[in-house]
Amino acid sequence: MRTSAQPPAFSIGSVDAQRVEDALARIGPKWTAWSAMTLAAQKGRPMRVRDVAARLPFVSEQFVGKRLATMHADGLVTRDDDHRGAPYRLSMLGESLSPVYRTLSDWSHAHLSVGKMPEAARVEDALRRLQLRRSTSVIQVLDAGGPLRFVHIAEEAGLDNGFARQRLLRLQADGLVARTDPRHGAPYVLTDAGQALGAVYASVEHWSSPLAERRTSSAPRPVPAATRANASVPLGADGVRTAAALRRSAAAPNALFSHAPQPQPRVPAAVTALSAPGRAR
Template identity: 75%
Template sequence: MPTSAQPPSFSFDSFDAQCVEDALARLGPKWTTWSAMVLAQENRFVRVREVADQIPFISQQFVGKRLARMYADGLVDRADGPRGALYRLSALGESLTPVYRTLSDWSRARLSPGVMAEAQRVEDALQRLNLQDSTAVIQVLGASGPMRFVHIAEEAGLDNTWARQRLLRLQADGLVTRAGSRHGDPYMLTSAGEALGAVYATVEHWSEPINGRRASPAPRPVAAATRTHAGVPLGADGARTAAALRRSAAAPTSLFSHAPQPQPRVPAAVTVQSAPGRGR
């Protein structure tokens, strides 16, 4: 009986870490995903108040600031109305479907399998990824495998103090772990970190028009590497991520295939944590 082929994976060497990080910086500000989902559901020019009415756990003033930032980043179009500015998703914002879907699939498979509002799931994923120089650290580990701290800092072009801070945060976010508890034991990606190849490929593909490049065909998976981290094949999630990219090739007009259905109620903890610091 012939053996089945290994599932495909996405090469960490194939994407530009700075392009990915710049794109994540546009998508990462808190409540951007919630605002984008409301605009996708409305599918028309709407006032700030109308968006805020759909996100009652943040203030109308902050929604206005977030939409202004999204306008500056090219995610929404703006028109002047008799009672203030009107917003709707731009072509760039509407093209976020594959990015949001891939982030959601990654989160559900690797981080939080429970029930969660899709917008919150995507925002949680982006909070873990939208951190300066974390993309470079993950790329180094994804491309080269387990590595000692000093070599990570050298390969990523970071000073030791900054690299240590990044690794501590990536460990807290469940993307990086240590091979052991002894001093000098190498760092490696967790299964969630290894699965980021497809996420980064999708984000970079989405960002091509921003960088003045003509959008290329959706990134293709490459053959899975034989190297393993902590017993997990590098391409263990390749079939799932490849399927996510295939689904996004014919993306619907909404950001999610099931969006305009009502979203699950936001957990009280999210509301409490958001209220005092929502302007940050």
């Protein structure tokens, strides 16, 4: 079903799915990436909770405080002391997320139709599509042997039928898998976006490796990613209220989003055109 003559630069099947999903559970909760990128824009200067909250659109200070506390427990941010109200800054582990965010952004620009949005929102959207448990396993099964029918995917991924059906419906709605045609029982295949996840998974796995967690000085190794489809994305919003909030949001530092072209495999247009999430069963 694939038209690409060359294999992808990063193999989806070669990554440790459990390690990738554990890492995504750590960095994927909503507003984690936006908070980290807001802190990164300060270039090491600490920020208090209220100052971070002021740069996140429509998020309460209380919620931001809880999110930063979780990030602190996960080692993504640090504080100079533990007294109430002490400011936060990114830890070395948090700073090493730079290539992960860059690769997620590139993948989104190249393969998702999400419109114009701040880079932090784009990264958050990409993480939302990937972080559900066992999604990685389903994508690996389809990458290794697709197109496959529902029962074969469930069997190969070691999932019960009900859980596998839920995952496939969600992955289809998120644009990562498609049916080869709209008939009931038609097999599933990875879309362009699903096939291009090798670089994303490789970046996440590299970040989560014990070596990355022990890193204290050297700069993180960037992972090449897809060419960005739209290099400059202005902050967009519907209505004055949203626009004002987004203008308060800190822009991501350029270091998070430098780009290296990387060709990506594709799925035939006929496959994705015929697939319709609403017809999945």
